[in-house]
Amino acid sequence: MTDMTWFTSLSTVAAALAIAVGVLGPAVAMGRAVGQALDAIARQPEAERAIVRTLFIGLAMIESLAIYCLVIVLIVLFRNPLLEYILPR
Amino acid sequence: MEGGLSSSILWTLGPVAISGTVVTTWAVTVLLALFAWLVGRRLKVEGPGRLQAAVEGMVDLAREAVEAVLPGRSAQVLPFVATLWAYLLTANLVGLVPGLHSPTRDLSATSALAILVFLSVHWFGIRAQGLRAYLDHYMKPFPLLLPFHLLGEVTRTVALAVRLFGNMMSLEMAALLILLLAGFLVPVPILMLHIVEGLVQAYIFGMLALLYIAGGIQSQQPQPER
Numbered sequence: 001m002t003d004m005t006w007f008t009s010l011s012t013v014a015a016a017l018a019i020a021v022g023v024l025g026p027a028v029a030m031g032r033a034v035g036q037a038l039d040a041i042a043r044q045p046e047a048e049r050a051i052v053r054t055l056f057i058g059l060a061m062i063e064s065l066a067i068y069c070l071v072i073v074l075i076v077l078f079r080n081p082l083l084e085y086i087l088p089r
Numbered sequence: 090m091e092g093g094l095s096s097s098i099l100w101t102l103g104p105v106a107i108s109g110t111v112v113t114t115w116a117v118t119v120l121l122a123l124f125a126w127l128v129g130r131r132l133k134v135e136g137p138g139r140l141q142a143a144v145e146g147m148v149d150l151a152r153e154a155v156e157a158v159l160p161g162r163s164a165q166v167l168p169f170v171a172t173l174w175a176y177l178l179t180a181n182l183v184g185l186v187p188g189l190h191s192p193t194r195d196l197s198a199t200s201a202l203a204i205l206v207f208l209s210v211h212w213f214g215i216r217a218q219g220l221r222a223y224l225d226h227y228m229k230p231f232p233l234l235l236p237f238h239l240l241g242e243v244t245r246t247v248a249l250a251v252r253l254f255g256n257m258m259s260l261e262m263a264a265l266l267i268l269l270l271a272g273f274l275v276p277v278p279i280l281m282l283h284i285v286e287g288l289v290q291a292y293i294f295g296m297l298a299l300l301y302i303a304g305g306i307q308s309q310q311p312q313p314e315r
Contacts, residue, residue: 053157057300060293064248067255074262 003086011080015073022069029062110195117179117192154296159303162217166302169209173202174295177253181287184261185280191287194257196250203250206298207242214305223305249297256290 037055041048075081098106128144137145151171155163177193184191192198214223227238260283264276 053296056289056293057296060252060290060297064252064255067252067259070259071251071255074258 007083007086011076015076018076019069019073023066026062026066029065030059033058033062108195109190110192110198113183113189114180114192114198117176117183121175121179155299158299159306162306165216166213166299166306170295170299170302173206173298174291177202177291177294178288181257181291182284184257184287185283191257191261193253193290194261196254199250199254202253202294203246206249206301207246209298210301210305213302217306245301249294253290253294256286260286 033055037051040051044051098108099112100107128140132141148171151174152163152167155167155170159166180192180198182191183189184194211223217223227235260279264279264283267276267279
């Protein structure tokens with residue numbers, strides 16, 4: 001196999017693996033956060049506004065972890081800076 | 090893939106390349122300013138028109154949100170945060186117009202906004218408590234933590250920019266991929282998700298900016314009850 005074939009297949013596998021593994025943690029965290037927030041609202045319905053506001057901010061923080069993964073994957077797939085070592089100039 | 094990660098360049102002005110993002114940003118800014126001017130031109134206390142009532146509702150909502158985080162200081166911070174909300178709302182939703190891209194799917198646009206937030210944190214902080222007291226809070230609880238404070242400043246600004254960019258771009262890219270795989274009119278549900286996501290991301294960006302500014306202002310005082 002040529003260098004280019006290795007490069008494309010390996011980066012595709014790496015991208016798929018990275019997003020698959022990288023989403024696991026945020027998924028667990030988001031599930032826990034929403035579950036706890038529902039629990040809190042069920043106990044104290046009058047505190048719903050504050051809980052929902054904090055929940056949304058927390059979810060955004062957690063979600064940004066998955067977004068970092070996505071950005072890295074997209075860089076690997078579309079704008080890989082290491083590609084110039086392989087491509088003939 | 091058209092404009093995979095960065096925006097397409099429309100024309101160049103000497104050494105400066107004018108991308109689609111810049112043009113859309115200008116258009117959104119001008120539209121918002123025009124709208125604000127039109128609404129603010131004739132305000133009535135007695136019997137406000139429908140438009141005035143609607144805009145007053147929005148401003149009230151923003152003021153309540155700011156007041157909940159920063160009691161008594163909303164007049165100072167509200168203009169900045171509410172402008173962020175209004176601009177991001179429009180900018181996120183403008184991507185739904187066929188042929189246009191959201192300016193917020195470009196990392197340079199979101200970085201500019203994040204840098205604005207970064208600078209305004211220090212601006213409001215120094216104005217609220219003076220330069221010495223403000224700089225002093227980097228030394229709390231003891232000076233060894235200074236590098237971590239500085240690191241936190243940088244990473245949260247980068248996170249602010251990348252979060253908005255990643256969200257908007259990934260949604261647009263998902264719609265594009267579904268269009269490629271499934272065909273005409275199939276990505277419409279994804280575009281509906283885009284509306285929700287645009288609203289949520291605008292809210293979150295403004296809210297985080299508000300929280301960071303509040304942190305800068307109140308770094309000396311005990312945090313209020315949330």
